[in-house]
Amino acid sequence: MLPPTLSDDQSVPFDDRGLAYGDGLFETVLLRAGKPVLWRYHTARLAKGCHRLGIPLPCQQALDATWQGGPTAEFEVLKLILTRGSGGRGYAQPDQVTPHLLSRRTPFQPSVxxxxxxxxxxxxxxxxxxxxxxxxxxxxxxxxxxxxxxxxxxxxxxxxxxxxxxxxxxxxxxxxxxxxxxxxxxxxxxxxxxxxxxxxxxxxxxxxxxxxxxxxxxxxxxxxxxxxxxxxxxxxxxxxxxxxxxxxxxxxxxxxxxxxxxxxxxxxxx
Structure with missing residues (x-):
């Protein structure tokens, strides 16, 4: 099952554990002509982080969907945020973990x-x-x-x-x-x-x-x-x-x- 993806115009739920506790991970990826640079290394680090924190790793299809589509500029930055999702009492995680995956692409110009x-x-x-x-x-x-x-x-x-x-x-x-x-x-x-x-x-x-x-x-x-x-x-x-x-x-x-x-x-x- 793919984790739900919250688009840019949706609010993060009040009980999202990433918002409440920093319970999650993020990646900041350089896109060049719409393609992610060092993508293999980014997904490997995300997988390592998910293993350490005990957060289900999104499937490759869900991760790839965050950057697929036509480029808006020669260089862009893709930011991915993966949280454990909502729920749980206090610091205890919920019985059923449903991660939230958020992404945003923004134009970027490196400092030559x-x-x-x-x-x-x-x-x-x-x-x-x-x-x-x-x-x-x-x-x-x-x-x-x-x-x-x-x-x-x-x-x-x-x-x-x-x-x-x-x-x-x-x-x-x-x-x-x-x-x-x-x-x-x-x-x-x-x-x-x-x-x-x-x-x-x-x-x-x-x-x-x-x-x-x-x-x-x-x-x-x-x-x-x-x-x-x-x-x-x-x-x-x-x-x-x-x-x-x-x-x-x-x-x-x-x-x-x-x-x-x-x-x-x-x-x-x-």
Missing amino acids: ERWQKGVAVRLCDLQLARQPRLAGIKHLNRLENVLARQEWSDATIAEGVLADSEGLVVEATSMNVFWQRAGEVLTPQLDQCGVAGTLRAALLEHGAIALASLSLHQLANVERLWVANSVQGVWQVTKLFAADGSLLQSWPLSQPDPFQRLAHQLLGVT
């Missing part, structure tokens, strides 16, 4: 200027809590990221870098973090917290990056630094600021950037 000129990022004061059962999946409770993003309003700062309660670099507020050390491109393990991005998954599968740990105080000493996700692509970091606004490190812009070029090839961007 940030690809070409790099970005400035800052460290965040907020520390991510460790919870291995939620690590890696894209669950709906993103309050830590919301609070971290409230820490700055300066439009020249593109992202904030987050560490966990042990002081290890985890991610940016909405992107994964990558750095170069001894010529090798590395990224955090994400086995305690954080979102395992689909572009990150593709890069790992292609052997372009390796997993490693990096403490926050070591971040300013890396050879190069990037933030990236499957929608925005790869941004080279040229300046790193502390939470108090002081400059910690700057890196020269590297053109061409082999890491960015490979990642963008995976996204179908030339």
Whole structure:
């Protein structure tokens, strides 16, 4: 049985568990000419999240139906939200789980200027809590990221870098973090917290990056630094600021950037 799909003009039920408790998952997918980019990785992460949370996974036909249809722009973003549905008393789930699947497509324009000129990022004061059962999946409770993003309003700062309660670099507020050390491109393990991005998954599968740990105080000493996700692509970091606004490190812009070029090839961007 397909889960019910709530279209854009329908309201989420008051007793929807995603609204009440963040009891659900979401995916943000880049569409190019109407086709989803890295779709296999998105559906695999959604399946992993459903397994972790015990939510029935929609069939492939229902998932594919969310993006099928003519494109409205060269680039679009498809957002999928899957909740456990309605019902249950308090935190107890209902006896019969009927998930709600919502989707929306919106036109999107990637920031080519940030690809070409790099970005400035800052460290965040907020520390991510460790919870291995939620690590890696894209669950709906993103309050830590919301609070971290409230820490700055300066439009020249593109992202904030987050560490966990042990002081290890985890991610940016909405992107994964990558750095170069001894010529090798590395990224955090994400086995305690954080979102395992689909572009990150593709890069790992292609052997372009390796997993490693990096403490926050070591971040300013890396050879190069990037933030990236499957929608925005790869941004080279040229300046790193502390939470108090002081400059910690700057890196020269590297053109061409082999890491960015490979990642963008995976996204179908030339």
